[in-house]
Amino acid sequence: MFTAAGAIAKRLGRPAASAVSIRASATASDSALGQEKSSNIKEFSIYRWNPDGSSNPQQQVYKIDLNECGPMVLDALIKIKNEVDQGLTFRRSCREGICGSCAMNINGKNGLACLTKIEKDAAQTSVLPLPHMYVIKDLVVDLTNFYQQYKSVEPWLKTKTMLEAGQKEHLQSKKERLKLDGMYECILCACCTSSCPSYWWNPEKFLGPAALLHAHRWIADSRDEYTRERLEAIAGDYKVGRCHTIRNCENACPKGLSPANQIIKIKALQNTL
Structure with missing residues (x-):
């Protein structure tokens, strides 16, 4: 029987392989690939605790085939919830590093899944x-508690003077606007605050890195007219003074911000009062 493989072999001066042997070889190759794909197993040890149950918190191990999963930790969590354990509970929303919902501790470091x-x-x-x-x-x-502390710094524009006639907005120059870089990008994921030792020991008193970063965001805003009042409101040992500049906060921030540097700037401004 004439085959394309036979014609090619004849042209190259080699004995032709039969169609059966070609198909068998292809089948064996596909089988090998299939085995290779199915062997990429990864273990995820996930913290489990149900307040309605009687058992203590525990680490539960799940095995996932990475060949059938997206590249991010959140992809694995969604796969586990959809296909293995529907009871697994976690927060998630945008999947783009914008909302901060999926903040958790992964391999010992806070971050967004x-x-x-x-x-x-x-x-x-x-x-x-x-x-x-x-x-x-x-x-x-x-x-x-985290959001209440954020609210306590009054994270909104506060002015004392009225807008001039015909003026609809509080304007600022590009140079003034640049001063807010490194602060406005915060997504309130709490990665920094929950990594701060000072916050661990005094969570009800110390405002924490995220809240203080947002406090300075409005202190530094050229349009805000309550600078002195804001600085006085966060003064004291258990507010801005509790920060010891360990910088765990900036190491944990998924947006690459430095709350520690903003707190240093707040302290410098308070020294001028």
């Missing part, structure tokens, strides 16, 4: 809730 790549070379990935926060369930922590 949607921006943290799965370490393929490591045998296991550890996933825990943000440290030193009250756990609601599994990877979900209570951020009530």
Whole structure:
């Protein structure tokens, strides 16, 4: 029987392989590839605790085929919830590193699950809730205190003078606007605050890195007219003074910001009062 493989072999001066042997070789190759794809197994050790149950918190291990999963830790969590354990509870929303919902502790470091790549070379990935926060369930922590502290710095524009007739906005120059870089990008994920030792020991008193960063964001805003009042409101040992510039906050920030540097600037301004 004439085959394309036979014609090519004849042209090259080699004996033709039969169509059956070609198909068998292709089948064996496909089988080998299939086995290779199915062997890329990764373990995820995930913190589990259900307030409605009677068991203590524990680390539960799940095995995921990375060939059937996206590259980020959040992809693995979604795959586990969809296909393995629907009871697994965590927060997530934008998947673009913008909302801050999926903040958690991954392999000992705070970060966003949607921006943290799965370490393929490591045998296991550890996933825990943000440290030193009250756990609601599994990877979900209570951020009530965190948001109340953010609210306490009054993160909105405050002015004393009225706009001139016909003026609709509080204007600022490009140079003045540049002073807000490194602060306005904060997404309130709480990665920095939950990594701060001072916050661990005094969470009800110390405002924490995120709240203080936002405090300076409005202190530095050229349009705001309550600079002195804002500086006085956050003065004291258990507010801005509790920061010891350990810089865990900037190491944990997924946006590359430095709350520690903003707190240093606040302290310098308070010394001028």
